[in-house]
Amino acid sequence: MRAPQEVAVVGAGLVGCLTACFLARRGYQVTLYERRSDPRSATAERGRSINLALSERGLDALRRVGLDEAVMKAALPMPGRMMHAPDGTLSFQPYSADGQRAINSISRSELNRTMLEGALALPGVRARFEHRLTGLDVDSGLMDFDTPDGPVQRSAQIVLAADGAYSAVRGRLQFLPGFDFSQDxxxxxxxxxxxxxxxxxxxxxxxxxxxxxxxxxxxxxxxxxxxxxxxxxxxxxxxxxxxxxxxxxxxxxxxxxxxxxxxxxxxxxxxxxxxxxxxxxLVTMRAYPWHARGADAVVGLLGDAAHAVVPFYGQGANCGFEDCVELDRCLEETGDDFPEALALYGSRRKEHADTIAELALENFVEMRDKVASRSFLLQKRIEHGLERLLPGRYVSRYELVSFSTVPYAEVQRRITRQRRAVVAVALGALAAVGVTAGLLRRR
Structure with missing residues (x-):
């Protein structure tokens, strides 16, 4: 099955719209199916418009499809976090050693509108709103939808799920033999x-x-x-x-x-x-594999549909955007063989999705408790000091996650190497001090 012309993307949220942009650039006809009404004319659901922290991973993906400038018009840079003590005392903690790097606050609904407009401006992309998926046949790619005008059926050789943590598409795949799923x-x-x-x-x-x-x-x-x-x-x-x-x-x-x-x-x-x-x-969801191949169709999962994470590292959308970049890369490497590309994409991304899920859970404890402690502040000062002393050689975990595109699992491996090196240097320095002191005593 090579270079099919029609792709169905279920979910016209952030990851769905970016997926459509990447596919349209490759010459595919893309239909976005969204259960909600058109977000360009609807107001955000009350209490559900949590702001996003857009950082380098997400910006890298947006640059690749030319949407970064439009998106950043509505973004506000945040170069650090301001801590509010119970007595009202404020303390500012920069995110980077030089204080110049920032994550960007942006409204989820505003970002969604901008990305949807960008996707629909591309040749071959269309959207069908108020289409709630109720059934999917993996073998044929036949999809059932509830709409305001009654049930409808659509079909596509390629069905990509970008319909969020409670994905209807993934719900269908969960019944397939060999499909693993968990939620915490x-x-x-x-x-x-x-x-x-x-x-x-x-x-x-x-x-x-x-x-x-x-x-x-x-x-x-x-x-x-x-x-x-x-x-x-x-x-x-x-x-x-x-x-x-x-x-x-x-x-x-x-x-x-x-x-x-x-x-x-x-x-x-x-x-x-x-x-x-x-x-x-607040839920962490894990699934695998992220694709299923039927007789005449293939289904794939992206973003939260594949790996929902809690929001405490600000990486949910950024991680989902990286999925789109990796899928595009795999399509290029496989000559647009979608089944092969989806299998390769899942095998490459799974460990990184698992890693950021764990980091997000760890960061929750840090944000609600540790950031106010003296030991945490001392640790941050030491980290920033090492970054200034060893530029490019020592980089904090937060900076590698937020201000680079180093794969998440590799970030963890690099941090482990850095810490071992620092400990080795510290032990060597202590040993040298001990030897020097011993020589001085002999004199």
């Missing part, structure tokens, strides 16, 4: 709040990702172009200080004012946001 929910939820503009200006420093670390819980805030901040609470689902315990606006406001006093003063709509915005779930 954190006992935490999240809820979106807002800090509006104050007298037409930002109420907080817009050049930072703001964090209120509170041990077993936290809140973050990212800036928006309209000078507001999108805030997200990450709280336990049950127990003291949890969503279950703070089940009324009155209880919540009392608890919030006691623990996030500086933020409370900036949030006039706090009670309304808390009451009406939904509680989201």
């Amino acid at each position: 929910f954190l006992d935490y939820g999240y809820k979106e709040l807002t800090i509006p503009a104050r007298d037409g200006e930002f109420a907080l420093d817009p050049g930072a990702l703001h964090i209120w670390p509170r041990g077993q819980a936290m809140m973050i805030a990212l800036p928006n172009p309209d000078r507001s901040f999108t805030c997200t609470l990450f709280w336990p689902k049950s127990g003291p200080g949890s969503f279950d315990e703070l089940d009324t606006a009155e209880r919540f406001e009392e608890f919030f004012a006691a623990n996030y006093a500086d933020a409370r003063a900036l949030m006039p709509d706090l009670a309304d946001d808390y009451t009406h915005n939904p509680i989201g779930h």
Whole structure:
């Protein structure tokens, strides 16, 4: 099966739109199927517009299809994180040793609109909205959809799933022999709040990702172009200080004012946001293989449909965008043999997806607890000192993840090598000091 002309991409979110862009450049006819209404005319679902932290991996993918400039018009750079202590004390932690590198805050809905417009501007790309996938025959590529006008059927030789963590396509593949799937929910939820503009200006420093670390819980805030901040609470689902315990606006406001006093003063709509915005779930999903081949069709998984991660390293969308780059690379290497390319893509990406899933879970503990500790701040100062002393030879894990395209698993291997080298140098220096001291005593 070589160079089929028609590709169905289920899901017109971020990864689906970028997939369409890459395929259109290769000459494919692409149809995007999306269960929601057209995001260009619809408003964002309340409490579901969590901002994204777009970093180098995502920007690299966007540059390849010429969308980086359009996307960055709505982005705000954040070169570090601002820590908010319970007493209101602020401390800024730069992300890079030179303080010049930044991750970029951008609205998910705004990014989706820009990418959808970019995809639909390309020859051969079209979108069908309000098409909810209800059935898929892997052998034939026949798809069943519910639409406002009733059930419809469509078919394609290539079906690519970019329909998110609760992917309908992956749900069909889960019944196939040999398909592995797991999901692990954190006992935490999240809820979106807002800090509006104050007298037409930002109420907080817009050049930072703001964090209120509170041990077993936290809140973050990212800036928006309209000078507001999108805030997200990450709280336990049950127990003291949890969503279950703070089940009324009155209880919540009392608890919030006691623990996030500086933020409370900036949030006039706090009670309304808390009451009406939904509680989201935090889940890590793993699946493999990321493709299935039928008699006349092949199905593939990209982005969260293949590997959903929790948002604490800001790499969910960036990782999904890298999937698109790798699939495009594999198509090039295999001469557009889709079954072979999908198999190669999955084998290459799986370990990296697993790695960032673990890093994201680890970073949750760091963000909610460790960032406020003196030992963590000392560690960061030492890391930045080593980066300045050994430019290019020693790079922190955060910088390798956020400001490079070094594969995630290789980042871990490099960090292990760096730490061993630092320990070896430190032990060598101690040994040298000991020898010198011994010689001096003999004299």
